[in-house]
Amino acid sequence: xxxxxxxxxxxxxxxxxxxxxxEPGASIIRIDHVSLAFENPVLEDVSxxxxxxxxxxVVGESGTGKSTLLKLMLRLLRPDQGRVLIDGYDIAALTFDxxxxxxxxxxxxxxxxxxxxxxSVFENVAYPVRExxxxxxxxxxxxxxxxxxxxxxDPDRVMGCLPSELSGGMxxxxxxxxxxxxxAPIMLYDEPTSGLDPLTTGTITxxxxxxxxxxxxxxxxxTHDIRSANRMASAIAxxxxxxxxxxxxxxxxxxSEDRYIRDFxxxx
Amino acid sequence: MLAPxxxxxAAKTKVLALQNFALLAWNATRFxxxxxxxxxxxxxxxxxxxxxxxxxxxxxxxxxxxxxxLQSSNSLAGFGATLFVGRLVSASMIRELGPVxxxxxxxxxxxxxxxxxxxxxxxxxxxxxxxxxxxxxIKKLVTPRLVAALIMMPMLTVINDVVGIIGGNVIGAFxxxxxxxxxxxxxxxxxxxxxFVLRVIPQDFIQGLAKxxxxxxxxxxxxxxxxxxxxxxxxxxGLSTTRTVVTASISILAVDYLVxxxxxxxxx
Numbered sequence: 001x002x003x004x005x006x007x008x009x010x011x012x013x014x015x016x017x018x019x020x021x022x023e024p025g026a027s028i029i030r031i032d033h034v035s036l037a038f039e040n041p042v043l044e045d046v047s048x049x050x051x052x053x054x055x056x057x058v059v060g061e062s063g064t065g066k067s068t069l070l071k072l073m074l075r076l077l078r079p080d081q082g083r084v085l086i087d088g089y090d091i092a093a094l095t096f097d098x099x100x101x102x103x104x105x106x107x108x109x110x111x112x113x114x115x116x117x118x119x120s121v122f123e124n125v126a127y128p129v130r131e132x133x134x135x136x137x138x139x140x141x142x143x144x145x146x147x148x149x150x151x152x153x154d155p156d157r158v159m160g161c162l163p164s165e166l167s168g169g170m171x172x173x174x175x176x177x178x179x180x181x182x183x184a185p186i187m188l189y190d191e192p193t194s195g196l197d198p199l200t201t202g203t204i205t206x207x208x209x210x211x212x213x214x215x216x217x218x219x220x221x222x223t224h225d226i227r228s229a230n231r232m233a234s235a236i237a238x239x240x241x242x243x244x245x246x247x248x249x250x251x252x253x254x255x256s257e258d259r260y261i262r263d264f265x266x267x268x
Numbered sequence: 269m270l271a272p273x274x275x276x277x278a279a280k281t282k283v284l285a286l287q288n289f290a291l292l293a294w295n296a297t298r299f300x301x302x303x304x305x306x307x308x309x310x311x312x313x314x315x316x317x318x319x320x321x322x323x324x325x326x327x328x329x330x331x332x333x334x335x336x337x338l339q340s341s342n343s344l345a346g347f348g349a350t351l352f353v354g355r356l357v358s359a360s361m362i363r364e365l366g367p368v369x370x371x372x373x374x375x376x377x378x379x380x381x382x383x384x385x386x387x388x389x390x391x392x393x394x395x396x397x398x399x400x401x402x403x404x405x406i407k408k409l410v411t412p413r414l415v416a417a418l419i420m421m422p423m424l425t426v427i428n429d430v431v432g433i434i435g436g437n438v439i440g441a442f443x444x445x446x447x448x449x450x451x452x453x454x455x456x457x458x459x460x461x462x463x464f465v466l467r468v469i470p471q472d473f474i475q476g477l478a479k480x481x482x483x484x485x486x487x488x489x490x491x492x493x494x495x496x497x498x499x500x501x502x503x504x505x506g507l508s509t510t511r512t513v514v515t516a517s518i519s520i521l522a523v524d525y526l527v528x529x530x531x532x533x534x535x536x
Contacts, residue, residue, distance in 0.1 A: 101402070103402050104402040108397070117392070128401045179400075
């Protein structure tokens with residue numbers, strides 16, 4: 001057995017390093033034969049790999065465990081069987097404090113944005129920066145402005161607003177700005193375009209692609225929106241009957257002769 | 269054997285809930301001395317829990333003191349001891365009614381507020397967002413509320429005691445006919461009658477201030493526990509607030525009895 005203190009030191013040392021020093025093409029996220037059940041099975045023997053800079057889009061019917069996959073990656077849930085490796089660390093096996101350190105490498109965009117409703121937009125985006133860096137107030141404000149501009153929001157207009165004063169699309173964009181505030185190399189999106197009009201859906205999709213293209217972020221996107229999936233995906237994973245029944249490029253999915261995939265694509 | 273099996277499951281659920289409650293109390297307490305310190309959150313909570321509760325505590329204390337003076341003057345009149353109404357009012361307020369009534373009022377106002385606020389954060393995924401931003405929700409949300417409640421409950425109780433005794437004085441002076449100077453003299457006689465701890469702290473105060481300290485802990489932890497356990501949307505939030513008020517109120521009365529028993533054994 002490895003000494004837990006040694007493991008913790010190794011994690012902290014590893015996570016303190018420059019993310020760009022990571023091995024090119026290495027597996028950043030690996031879901032390894034994961035099974036999970038509550039009263040009924042949710043996931044059975046699911047495996048998935050995301051390499052650096054890839055955008056993996058997970059699609060499937062409602063209730064097939066897509067969001068559960070994201071929660072497993074964040075260790076908001078733990079698998080009954082199998083491993084979830086983030087940057088090579090089995091996140092379920094880490095202590096709570098060490099899992100917090102690994103989580104700082106990930107940014108999560110929630111379906112409803114999950115902005116802190118008692119805080120202004122500025123405070124929401126500044127929150128992770130204040131928590132995990134030693135930047136002074138001016139540097140924090142500069143970081144917040146930079147991230148808000150990245151998501152196509154005018155900082156002077158929105159920074160003082162409360163989340164309740166924003167539209168759904170703006171809330172999603174603030175959610176993305178908050179998730180990327182500490183330059184997380186991994187981004188997870190839970191239904192980022194649900195409930196949005198087609199124009200705003202296009203804006204959010206372009207933002208996710210921009211993050212991949214300009215910052216080399218590795219992304220896992222859970223969505224029902226197959227048109228957006230086709231635009232942004234390096235690969236698409238289809239969850240059906242608690243398992244991943246298809247994993248391939250959007251072109252391979254479109255060319256598939258599998259009846260369920262044909263029905264699934266036709267139904268969308 | 270369905271019934272024993274169900275009974276077994278119900279017992280397991282209760283024991284698990286008790287274990288989680290104890291674990292939450294332990295973690296929230298140990299985080300008081302763990303970095304980072306959320307001092308600003310503590311101050312905000314002291315305002316919300318303490319300052320905002322002064323109104324109901326003053327009203328409760330004043331009317332309780334008046335009722336106590338009225339009722340006891342009738343009983344004391346039978347022994348020709350109406351002049352000692354101040355002793356009775358002050359003993360009742362400082363030892364029992366002050367702490368318990370302040371505790372019950374704050375449990376209703378603050379406990380339900382804590383459960384509703386944290387419960388809403390749970391159902392809108394803000395708690396998950398805190399986790400994903402690398403913050404321990406117990407450290408950020410529960411510990412500041414616990415510290416604030418531990419500090420503010422004794423203060424609210426002192427206010428309740430003083431206002432209650434003043435309420436007794438008003439009735440004494442204008443209804444029963446006990447001069448104010450005599451009333452306050454008998455109040456002091458009562459406070460001094462049981463002796464002093466460390467020569468300056470009246471024994472009654474030890475009893476009267478030990479209890480609210482515990483009640484503050486009960487209110488903060490109960491509200492936080494039910495808030496964090498909230499499931500099922502807005503209906504779940506409503507259930508959590510109701511459970512918080514019921515559980516905290518019963519716990520306050522039960523702990524009041526136990527602490528009284530222990531303190532009477534230590535300071536007979």
